[in-house]
Amino acid sequence: MKVELRDVHKTFGTVYALKGLSITFHSGKIQGILGENGAGKSTLMKILSGFYQADQGEIYLDGKQTLILSPADAIVHGIGMLHQDPLDFPPMQVLNNFLIGAKGRIFPDRSRAIQEFLSLCKEFDFDIDPDNYVDALTVGERQQLEILRLLWLGAEVLILDEPTTGISTPQKKKLFGTLRKLASDGKTIIFVSHKLEDVSDLCHRVAVLRAGELVGEMEAPFNPEKLISLMFGKPVIIDQRQHLTPGEPVLEMCDINLEDYRLRMKGINIQACKGEVIGLAGMEGSGQTLFLRACAGLVHPVGGELLIQNESMIGKPYRDFLQKGVSYLPAARMEEGLISGMTLSEHFSLVDGNQSLFIDQKQALKVSNQRIIEYNIRGSHSTTVEMLSGGNQQRALLALLKEPLNLILMEHPTRGLDVESSIYIWNKLKVRCSEGTAIIFISTDLEEILNYSDRILVFFTGQISKPLNASSTTVEDLGELIGGNNWDKNFSN
């Protein structure tokens, strides 16, 4: 289906998200949409998928002007959107999620749905149990479920908003293969991303947005430097890992055993030292999150010894971990990180650790304005966090990290951030390292792990590799290990 947007405007309060944007998407093509955070990518896609209404402008589907009033309406017209944060129902079973939005019958034909679900799973090589509950799935698997659901509902146009942020490299390869196949079947694929390499890997054509306007379009093959300068209006340089001599251990795990409903991790022995950055690589759901949450005190080990600054933390509540200067930054930012309905200023007050009864409003205002500038958040102290764009929410989350800290634990620290912001954030984190903070982070971006870590742990179905030295490891090595290959060669005991 050919999709055409003409002169689309959209404002949020006083913020101009889109300024008269016109763009055309052709069937059988994978069209990339590039742009830094807040460029208007998500807004444009949400208008196309009926989530928002444009203030002004028209949408033409196969040349016919169409009003798209709601997401349900969009899917009737064959437009399906995969949102950046999966829109599903965590307390429900996978199959019920899959059936939601299906038209007609009061009593869904469950056995047929199961069959079709499983065959779709097989086609895409996804491994999702239809009887499992969605809250037991990883963000990556939830995204997969959404893709399957939209295809099953008959989407002709598939919009993917930053789909590669939640999934591992092999899964990404799989996804890209699928998208290519769908495009060759005549479907229209719109791929929204701020990741240059993903876009140049996959797309036939790319449009670059900046500040709500279309600033350029290009056909493959792309010139990356030109794309970057279009995105930012200037070239960007990625810098290198810093080399600090690690100090005393901040975190020590001795023979720790961890368990959740599907993983069992045994005999973990790890040290994280002052000033050290440890990257955790692996497919979603291989145990990294469980490990990180155990470090944070959110999950209690079933055995072993956990020391933070030489003090045993076994059996201690999460708050004691916080008092020890441990901070945890979750992946699900609106579910676990930020509080919808509260302003940025309120968030900063909430974490300021002040023991007095009354809030010093003047001070709070000063602190929040300072942080907003420091972290380059596009919003004011009185903006409620749900009004921020995804990237700005991530920046707000990072701005909430206390100072000083002994240990920072992060899931996908730069998820949803463009190259420039990621570099900026990492520079700030490096300053903390040089002040003695240890960092452990999960990322699906192997480049990020290799660029910023001192040591790397690879997770595979609950097993943890021995620490790899990041400077002598390559993306290819990591890719193999994540997929479960070469473990014996590298870690034979």
Place this chain on the structure above:
Amino acid sequence: MQDNKRNSRWINVGVQFVGIIAALIFTTIVLFLTGAPPLQAFNQLLLGIFGSVNNISNVLVSWMPLLIVTAGLLVTFAAGLWNIGIEGQIIMGAIFSTGVLRMLQHSTVPGGIIIVLGILAGIFGGALWAFLVGVLKTFGGVNEIFGGLGFNFIANAIVLWLIYGPWRRPGVASLSGTEAFPSRLSLPTLPNLLISPWSLILGAISIIVIYILLRGTYIGLRLKAIGKNIRAAYILGVPTWQHMLLSFIVCGLFAGLTGALQVTAVYHRLLPTISSGYGFLGLLVAMLINFQAIWVAPIALFYAALNIGSIQLPITLKLDSNLSGVIQGTLVLFVLLAEGFRQKFTRKT
């Protein structure tokens, strides 16, 4: 930006006004259906409120408990909790207060001190009853709505048992309650009126304390965070269950105070209906004002006026005095409905 904000505020006020008008129209229709002359009914209602100094004073008598109890409810609402057990907490406040008064009524302790002790006991009783609901919620995983309902029944049972049993009047035990206390155990009232200036002072203190607690303190901020996203609040380091328990206790304090005032300032005895339904009415008021502390006083006054104004209806027009309940209920529904429409409308544009 400023202009935008002001505009949307005026739209809000306008929407609420439309809701109020709709509620009045609906009530008028109900009056027509029952065959009563609507104009006369509204007229009688107004007379019941403003007809005499006595009536106005009665409105104030009804205003204070509603104000205090609603103020308390804002704290649990801030934490996202539905303290349905508020009625039971008022009753327990009244029971504890009565208990202390009964214990000391024949002693030589000065009346003023007995009253203060009685009120403190009432505050404790309300807080205790709320604390139990909170404990069930935080440690037992019992939803506060179910727990609260259960404790309401228990409080009701206790009050009936006391009135018919150990605390019954000599001779006849009846629904009219326990023996009235001597006048030295009553909060002093204004000359020839039923309203006690002490109630007014306690009411004013209550709402100011709650306003400041919710707007200006870390406790208020943390409660808000818990109410809006308990998981994120926990990860950001808010002690969640401690604050939830605290919010129950604070709400219970105010409910207990309400019960104590019902005994010491209004009825001077323990009645089965000692709470007068102020707890549930307070829930309605809180919803109507969208949990904004600044609106509690005027709206509670309005509701109290409706309560008092409708007392005369059965006598003058043979209408049931529950008309005020109809108005109070439909008002909440229509204002919430108007607000719902506003949200739908503003989202589309």
